Amino acid sequence: MRIYIEDWVRSFDFEVTEGLWLVWLSSIILLFLAICFFVAVVISRYRKDYISRWELDFNQKVEALLLELIYGGYLSYEAWKSALSFDKFEKKYLQKARGQKLFIQIIATLRSRLNGEDATRLAEVYRKTGLYKTSLASLDNTSWQAKAAGIRELGALNYVEAVPAITLLSDYPHEAVRSMAQVALIQLDDSDPFGFLDALQNPISKSTMIRLHGAMLQKTSLELTTFARWLKSSHPDVVLFAATMSGLFNAAEDAQLLAQLIKHEQVRIAKAAIVSLEQLGAQETLTKEISKWNDFPLEIQLQLIQSLRNLDFRDEEMILRWLQSDFFEIVKAAIELYTDFKDLDSIRTTLNNLPPHDNLIEIKNQYAHFERMHLS
Amino acid sequence: MKDILNHFTWFFDGAILFYVILIIASYLLLAYYSAKALIEYLRVSKFINPHELMASPLSPSVSLIAPAYNEANTIVENVRSLLAIQYPHLEVIVVNDGSKDETLQLLIDAYALVPSNELVHYQIKAKEIKTIYKSTKPVYENLRVIDKANGGKADALNCGLNVASSEYIACIDVDCVLAQDAIIKMIQPFLSGSSPCIATGGVIRIANSCIIEDGRLIDVILPDNFLARFQVLEYIRAFLMGRMGWSKADGLLLISGAFGIFNKEIAIKAGGYDHNTVGEDMELIVRMRRYMIERNQKYRVEFIPDPLCWTEAPSTYKVLGRQRNRWMRGTIETLLQHKVMFFNPKYKVLGMLSYPYWLFFEWLAPIIEIVGLLYFLILLLLGQPNYIFSLSLFALVYAFAMFMSTLAILFDELTFHQYKRKRDIFKLLLVALIEPFIHHPMVVRWGIQGNIDFLKGKKSWGDMTRTGFTKKEKK
Numbered sequence: 001m002r003i004y005i006e007d008w009v010r011s012f013d014f015e016v017t018e019g020l021w022l023v024w025l026s027s028i029i030l031l032f033l034a035i036c037f038f039v040a041v042v043i044s045r046y047r048k049d050y051i052s053r054w055e056l057d058f059n060q061k062v063e064a065l066l067l068e069l070i071y072g073g074y075l076s077y078e079a080w081k082s083a084l085s086f087d088k089f090e091k092k093y094l095q096k097a098r099g100q101k102l103f104i105q106i107i108a109t110l111r112s113r114l115n116g117e118d119a120t121r122l123a124e125v126y127r128k129t130g131l132y133k134t135s136l137a138s139l140d141n142t143s144w145q146a147k148a149a150g151i152r153e154l155g156a157l158n159y160v161e162a163v164p165a166i167t168l169l170s171d172y173p174h175e176a177v178r179s180m181a182q183v184a185l186i187q188l189d190d191s192d193p194f195g196f197l198d199a200l201q202n203p204i205s206k207s208t209m210i211r212l213h214g215a216m217l218q219k220t221s222l223e224l225t226t227f228a229r230w231l232k233s234s235h236p237d238v239v240l241f242a243a244t245m246s247g248l249f250n251a252a253e254d255a256q257l258l259a260q261l262i263k264h265e266q267v268r269i270a271k272a273a274i275v276s277l278e279q280l281g282a283q284e285t286l287t288k289e290i291s292k293w294n295d296f297p298l299e300i301q302l303q304l305i306q307s308l309r310n311l312d313f314r315d316e317e318m319i320l321r322w323l324q325s326d327f328f329e330i331v332k333a334a335i336e337l338y339t340d341f342k343d344l345d346s347i348r349t350t351l352n353n354l355p356p357h358d359n360l361i362e363i364k365n366q367y368a369h370f371e372r373m374h375l376s
Numbered sequence: 377m378k379d380i381l382n383h384f385t386w387f388f389d390g391a392i393l394f395y396v397i398l399i400i401a402s403y404l405l406l407a408y409y410s411a412k413a414l415i416e417y418l419r420v421s422k423f424i425n426p427h428e429l430m431a432s433p434l435s436p437s438v439s440l441i442a443p444a445y446n447e448a449n450t451i452v453e454n455v456r457s458l459l460a461i462q463y464p465h466l467e468v469i470v471v472n473d474g475s476k477d478e479t480l481q482l483l484i485d486a487y488a489l490v491p492s493n494e495l496v497h498y499q500i501k502a503k504e505i506k507t508i509y510k511s512t513k514p515v516y517e518n519l520r521v522i523d524k525a526n527g528g529k530a531d532a533l534n535c536g537l538n539v540a541s542s543e544y545i546a547c548i549d550v551d552c553v554l555a556q557d558a559i560i561k562m563i564q565p566f567l568s569g570s571s572p573c574i575a576t577g578g579v580i581r582i583a584n585s586c587i588i589e590d591g592r593l594i595d596v597i598l599p600d601n602f603l604a605r606f607q608v609l610e611y612i613r614a615f616l617m618g619r620m621g622w623s624k625a626d627g628l629l630l631i632s633g634a635f636g637i638f639n640k641e642i643a644i645k646a647g648g649y650d651h652n653t654v655g656e657d658m659e660l661i662v663r664m665r666r667y668m669i670e671r672n673q674k675y676r677v678e679f680i681p682d683p684l685c686w687t688e689a690p691s692t693y694k695v696l697g698r699q700r701n702r703w704m705r706g707t708i709e710t711l712l713q714h715k716v717m718f719f720n721p722k723y724k725v726l727g728m729l730s731y732p733y734w735l736f737f738e739w740l741a742p743i744i745e746i747v748g749l750l751y752f753l754i755l756l757l758l759g760q761p762n763y764i765f766s767l768s769l770f771a772l773v774y775a776f777a778m779f780m781s782t783l784a785i786l787f788d789e790l791t792f793h794q795y796k797r798k799r800d801i802f803k804l805l806l807v808a809l810i811e812p813f814i815h816h817p818m819v820v821r822w823g824i825q826g827n828i829d830f831l832k833g834k835k836s837w838g839d840m841t842r843t844g845f846t847k848k849e850k851k
Binding site: 019020023024026027028030031033034035037038040041042044045048145148149152175176179180203205206207208209210211213214244248328329332335336339344363366367369370373 | 393419420422423425429431432433434435436491493496497504507564566567568569570764765768769772775776779781783786789790793798801805
């Protein structure tokens with residue numbers, strides 16, 4: 001072909017250099033690839049249509065089967081299985097990975113919306129069809145997403161026997177796997193759901209914390225009175241997690257330890273401790289902390305004012321001290337707190353009686369501006 | 377004389393070929409990084425449940441700042457759309473930037489607004505706030521409207537930054553339509569990862585001809601207008617292949633002003649938006665990144681490829697020309713302001729790759745194209761044009777343009793599959809075929825004009841006339 005093209009080009013009477021040949025070849029390859037991409041787009045479009053039709057059909061069949069299982073009044077799994085010829089369905093759809101995954105996904109989603117006996121029945125289908133083996137096998141897969149998906153299925157369908165295998169993945173380097181494993185352990189492990197926190201080396205992200213909190217709320221059997229074991233952890237993320245959960249789960253026993261954490265070198269932990277103490281309604285403990293005011297960084301000071309405000313703090317003497325702060329944020333927070341129980345005129349009078357200060361002048365100017373604007 | 381001319385043409389041909397090879401190589405590299413990043417994003421997304429964030433008291437608060445200037449025609453509906461965004465701790469701050477029309481009064485009437493005595497900590501320089509309004513209706517308790525003197529978009533955003541009470545700020549154009557789960561998706565990078573995320577950018581998509589109802593996108597349709605179609609293809613290429621690739625390579629220099637989320641503390645410490653540039657969105661990101669690098673702090677800037685923000689693209693050449701002219705001036709201003717980064721290893725990928733890329737392939741590209749064209753014309757006048765070389769080079773560039781456009785369409789098809797009608801795919805292919813002949817020369821022209829206007833010291837934004845979204849007809 002090259003010879004043919006070269007001959008054809010030579011008929012135009014010029015030299016075909018190697019560079020020129022390379023440019024032509026590149027252009028032809030690029031155009032060919034462009035055509036391939038477009039064909040791929042068209043094929044993908046038809047493939048998507050086919051898959052969505054297949055999934056629709058599959059979903060309808062599974063839905064019909066599961067509705068019978070839940071509301072059909074069958075006495076046992078076996079009775080339901082033989083009555084609805086589930087064997088045929090298994091043979092046709094559950095031999096291939098796509099059918100298995102989709103089926104597990106449907107029963108897991110449905111189980112999360114149900115509880116009691118209905119939820120147990122769905123978990124039974126997962127066990128008796130042997131689909132749990134697919135999920136267990138995923139844990140040994142080298143790809144992180146297969147591991148994470150397997151853990152999620154085992155947790156969602158209450159396969160408690162998987163706890164030892166999942167525990168091994170609770171400190172996995174990939175965040176998604178680690179996070180799924182930790183959630184699954186809360187779902188499955190009744191004896192020590194937070195045991196994984198003891199040996200944790202990797203970080204707990206905010207996203208994982210939100211996920212763990214969600215799992216804790218869903219597990220009604222969880223009795224949480226204290227997080228003291230982890231408030232003393234050497235892992236800062238574990239301390240942060242425990243400090244946050246103490247407040248959210250009203251662990252009043254932890255108040256003492258939380259108060260100690262206000263001095264923590266990491267501001268985020270100190271702030272979480274203050275918020276939790278606020279949630280526990282520990283106004284007295286927080287008020288005591290004011291005596292160490294100057295030891296705290298600005299962020300902690302602001303959090304203290306905010307939390308005290310939420311606890312109806314009314315100590316005017318303290319507020320007057322804050323109003324003379326060098327930090328505008330503190331003065332602003334103090335005024336906001338003051339407005340909770342004083343009207344604007346009283347605040348203005350108080351501000352006028354205080355020694356002049358840049359921040360106070362700025363605030364007085366802003367108030368004067370409000371008045372002008374409101375009047376206009 | 378002939379020898380000199382021969383040497384000159386040899387050198388010039390070589391330089392042009394080198395430039396073309398370099399630009400092709402960088403686009404291919406970006407496409408590769410994009411593909412990797414998209415696969416990774418889609419895999420991780422499978423393990424994110426938006427309901428967890430929605431239901432959690434631990435989800436961080438976000439202040440959404442929307443500057444508005446003379447938006448009376450659409451403001452009430454646009455704000456309603458912002459208020460309908462699904463996010464548990466969301467504060468919506470609309471900044472009326474001294475509008476001359478009824479924008480403020482319409483908002484006051486529609487949302488029962490009254491002045492409040494809220495104190496403001498002016499951490500960033502911005503024009504004085506006249507009044508901060510809050511609603512008397514509990515249903516709008518998360519809405520605040522700031523009325524201030526006109527100072528431009530950057531000033532309005534800075535004003536919003538001063539007022540915002542959340543840890544994160546989402547800056548958007550008030551006329552954009554956000555997907556309901558836009559904030560949920562965009563906030564995710566801030567909640568995970570090994571180093572702190574300081575900013576996330578979202579994909580902007582073209583909403584012309586799409587069906588919008590009550591501020592929500594109902595149906596995605598490829599625009600009827602050919603100019604808007606060109607922009608659809610441009611946006612898919614720029615966002616799904618360009619920015620996604622740069623994000624993966626840790627070299628993202630631009631988060632579109634139409635929609636981005638930032639860590640408020642870092643944005644303020646870096647100095648907020650710059651009033652002196654028309655490319656304030658790009659400039660802020662560059663400055664935030666410099667702030668972190670110069671303090672040796674670990675950080676990330678992420679890009680979310682989901683189609684979360686829909687905007688009306690200019691549908692006339694006049695308006696589009698003004699927009700592109702402004703983009704070019706913004707790019708030049710930002711690059712000049714941060715010239716210290718140019719090939720500076722201290723700034724790693726930003727200094728060694730991103731900055732030179734923006735300089736040579738964004739700022740200088742139209743100039744180089746025009747110079748190439750002039751060179752060809754000169755040779756033509758001298759009677760010495762190398763037709764074969766020129767045509768071959770043109771064929772290569774055209775083939776590469778087709779390659780990139782079809783690859784971008786394939787990326788979109790395999791990931792977010794936005795244009796579901798089969799005929800839309802063929803229309804997009806047609807657009808890809810003719811774009812290099814019709815649309816691209818115009819883009820080059822506006823780029824040149826942007827350079828000229830920059831040299832003239834032009835600072836204005838230029839009017840952006842919009843025709844409005846397509847609404848679903850009520851039966």
